[in-house]
Each structure stands twice: as structure tokens, then as C-alpha cells.
Amino acid sequence: MRAWLFWLVVALVIGAVTHLSYVLIAPSFAMQTLMIGDQDNAPVNKFVLLDGAEQARLLGETERDAVSAKCAFDIGKGQMSIDAEMPDTFWSLTLYSNNGADLYTINDRQAGTDKFKLTVKRAPDLADIFSSDQSENARAMSDGWSVEVPESKGIAVFWMALDYPEQRKLFIETLSRSVCTFTPSQ
Amino acid sequence: MRLGSLIKGAGILFLGGVIGIVSAQWSVEKNATAMTAGGGPWKSWFSGTASIRNPYVNAHYLMFGRLPPALGQELMFEARQDDDGATLTASCDYVIRGPRLTARWWQLAIADEDSGEPTMLSLTSSQLIGETDGTMRIAISRLPKAGNWINPGDLSRFELVLKLRPGSGLNASAAVVSLPHIRREACS
Numbered sequence: 001m002r003a004w005l006f007w008l009v010v011a012l013v014i015g016a017v018t019h020l021s022y023v024l025i026a027p028s029f030a031m032q033t034l035m036i037g038d039q040d041n042a043p044v045n046k047f048v049l050l051d052g053a054e055q056a057r058l059l060g061e062t063e064r065d066a067v068s069a070k071c072a073f074d075i076g077k078g079q080m081s082i083d084a085e086m087p088d089t090f091w092s093l094t095l096y097s098n099n100g101a102d103l104y105t106i107n108d109r110q111a112g113t114d115k116f117k118l119t120v121k122r123a124p125d126l127a128d129i130f131s132s133d134q135s136e137n138a139r140a141m142s143d144g145w146s147v148e149v150p151e152s153k154g155i156a157v158f159w160m161a162l163d164y165p166e167q168r169k170l171f172i173e174t175l176s177r178s179v180c181t182f183t184p185s186q
Numbered sequence: 187m188r189l190g191s192l193i194k195g196a197g198i199l200f201l202g203g204v205i206g207i208v209s210a211q212w213s214v215e216k217n218a219t220a221m222t223a224g225g226g227p228w229k230s231w232f233s234g235t236a237s238i239r240n241p242y243v244n245a246h247y248l249m250f251g252r253l254p255p256a257l258g259q260e261l262m263f264e265a266r267q268d269d270d271g272a273t274l275t276a277s278c279d280y281v282i283r284g285p286r287l288t289a290r291w292w293q294l295a296i297a298d299e300d301s302g303e304p305t306m307l308s309l310t311s312s313q314l315i316g317e318t319d320g321t322m323r324i325a326i327s328r329l330p331k332a333g334n335w336i337n338p339g340d341l342s343r344f345e346l347v348l349k350l351r352p353g354s355g356l357n358a359s360a361a362v363v364s365l366p367h368i369r370r371e372a373c374s
Contacts, residue, residue: 014205024241028248107353
């Protein structure tokens with residue numbers, strides 16, 4: 001009877017570990033796959049325009065629905081600047097952490113411009129917070145906006161709607177002028 | 187004796203794994219809420235008014251290969267059944283009908299229910315042909331239909347995924363969005 005109870009407790013503990021792994025760890029791996037796909041040397045801190053297959057995989061949208069691009073980022077040892085040039089249409093830019101949380105998002109109406117610079121840097125740690133005034137985590141700078149994020153790895157997703165498929169070429173031409181640049185910390 | 191212990195250990199490990207996965211999937215499923223203002227089969231895992239920090243909600247999107255909706259930019263609704271509660275299957279014809287969606291951009295897509303993966307079958311707001319009375323009507327059928335038509339092709343069971351992008355940067359609560367009805371017509 002005692003042995004039976006012991007093994008039941010063992011099964012429940014294994015069940016709890018599996019449950020937590022499914023909910024907390026497995027989604028991070030799924031996000032990694034979404035971010036970089038099956039590529040071994042996926043570009044990091046670089047602007048990448050998504051082709052139809054990649055767009056369908058990441059956003060579930062076809063080439064005739066939307067145009068999209070990404071910058072997978074790793075700002076553990078520096079910061080990344082996004083110099084975005086968006087077409088004059090309905091667009092959004094969203095930063096996701098590597099566990100799928102949305103860190104920052106903006107669209108054309110909120111931005112009020114189709115050409116802007118967004119600097120993405122790590123949020124200060126606890127010691128920095130207590131030693132200085134960090135009242136906002138997104139702020140305007142003289143040459144664009146700056147956003148401080150709690151995670152060092154993630155992905156910036158550029159998205160824009162197509163009213164008709166023929167716009168695709170024009171939108172790609174404009175969006176391709178966007179750049180993601182990594183600047184190492186001093 | 188050793189073989190017996192080994193079998194027992196493997197059995198316990200297997201039982202624990204099954205308990206963990208089944209309870210996790212149940213918890214993820216439980217986090218969905220029936221969301222249409224007028225009832226119906228649409229569900230959402232995202233309230234629309236708070237950033238996704240609930241790990242069960244996050245797991246729902248990521249484990250099915252989807253990026254979670256961004257706060258203020260997108261609402262996402264899913265339906266696996268028609269208005270009468272029957273599973274959506276490609277061997278039946280369906281009509282999606284309701285008032286025209288007010289979002290600045292929306293997409294109605296078909297996802298493979300078996301694999302959970304998105305397909306290339308979709309219709310967006312810019313492709314929609316509106317009805318003269320201001321409503322919208324979309325047919326899902328393997329046979330060609332007049333007006334807005336999505337062909338589910340070789341799929342067996344499928345799921346409808348409706349993405350709404352309000353465009354204002356502020357989502358309404360998912361609970362107050364009026365969504366279209368899903369009516370089953372003929373089955374082959």
C-alpha cells in the first residue's frame with residue numbers, strides 16, 4: 001500500500017514537471033523556431049525581408065495579404081537601431097521577446113511618420129533603477145525613439161497590409177531601405 | 187526482479203508524462219473564453235486589453251506556431267465549430283455571415299485542425315465583396331460559389347482564424363466585438 005502511494009506521488013511529481021515544462025519551456029523553443037526557422041546561421045541584428053513561405057510560417061499570411069520583414073535581435077552586449085522606412089499604408093512594428101511576450105508595438109497612426117529610428121536597448125537592472133531616475137521605458141530622442149526592453153533576445157516584426165497584390169513590389173522597394181544596426185556597448 | 191523494477195519505473199515515467207501533458211493542454215484550453223457579443227462558436231485566448239503575460243495563453247499561440255497578438259494592434263478569434271456546435275469539416279459547405287467588420291484590416295483564414303498549422307487559404311478585408319445591405323457573406327466550400335469564396339481543398343477538419351487589426355493602436359475588449367455567424371449548409 002505504501003509502495004503504491006510512493007509511486008503515485010512520483011508519477012504526480014513527474015506530471016507537475018512535465019506540465020510546467022509544456023507551459024513554460026516548450027513555448028520558448030517554439031518561439032525560437034518561429035524567430036529563426038530551421039536556419040543554423042540565421043542573421044541576427046540584420047534586416048531580413050520575408051518571402052512568401054517565411055511570412056506564412058511566421059504570421060499565417062499570404063503574399064497577396066501583406067508584406068513583412070524581421071530583425072532577430074540580440075542586444076546582450078550592446079543595442080540595436082532600427083532605421084525604418086515604411087510605405088504610405090497601414091503598417092505596424094512589434095518587438096517580441098524570445099519567449100513570445102510583446103515588448104513594444106507601434107503603427108502608422110501612432111507614429112505619425114513612415115520614416116523613423118527606433119533604438120532598442122536592455123532595460124537597466126535593479127541597481128541602475130535605484131541609483132537613477134528611470135521613469136519611462138520608451139522615450140523620444142532627438143533622432144528618433146528609444147525603447148528599453150527586459151529581454152536581450154527577441155524579434156522585431158514589420159508588417160504592412162496590401163490593398164491589392166500589385167502593391168507588393170512597390171512596398172518591398174520602400175521597406176527594403178530599412179536597416180537594423182547593432183552597436184556594441186563601450 | 188530488475189526487469190520488473192525497470193518496467194514499473196518506465197510505467198510511472200510514462201504515466202507522469204501523460205498526466206503532465208494532458209493537464210497542461212487542458213489548462214491552456216480552459217484559458218479560452220467564448221467571446222462573441224451575441225454568442226457563437228468564436229473563442230479568444232487574448233482579452234485585447236492587457237498584454238499577454240499569462241503563460242497558458244502564450245503557450246496556446248506559440249505551441250500552435252503562431253505569434254501572439256500584439257497589444258493594441260490585433261485581436262485573434264478562433265472557431266472549431268459552427269453555430270450549432272458541430273465540428274467544421276471540409277466535406278460540408280458553410281456560410282459566414284454578419285455585419286461588416288469595422289476593423290481597419292482583417293483576415294479570415296483556414297487552419298488545418300489536425301496539424302494546427304496555418305494554410306494559404308484566406309480572405310482579407312481588401313478582397314471582400316460587400317453585400318448591398320452592408321453585411322458580409324463568405325462561403326466555404328469545395329465547390330465554386332459566387333461572391334466571396336474560400337475553398338478548403340484537401341483538408342478534413344479545419345479551424346477558422348479571424349484576425350482583426352483595429353488600426354487605432356487601442357483594442358476594444360475582445361468580449362464586445364460582434365463576430366459573424368457560421369452556418370452549415372449541405373454536406374457531401
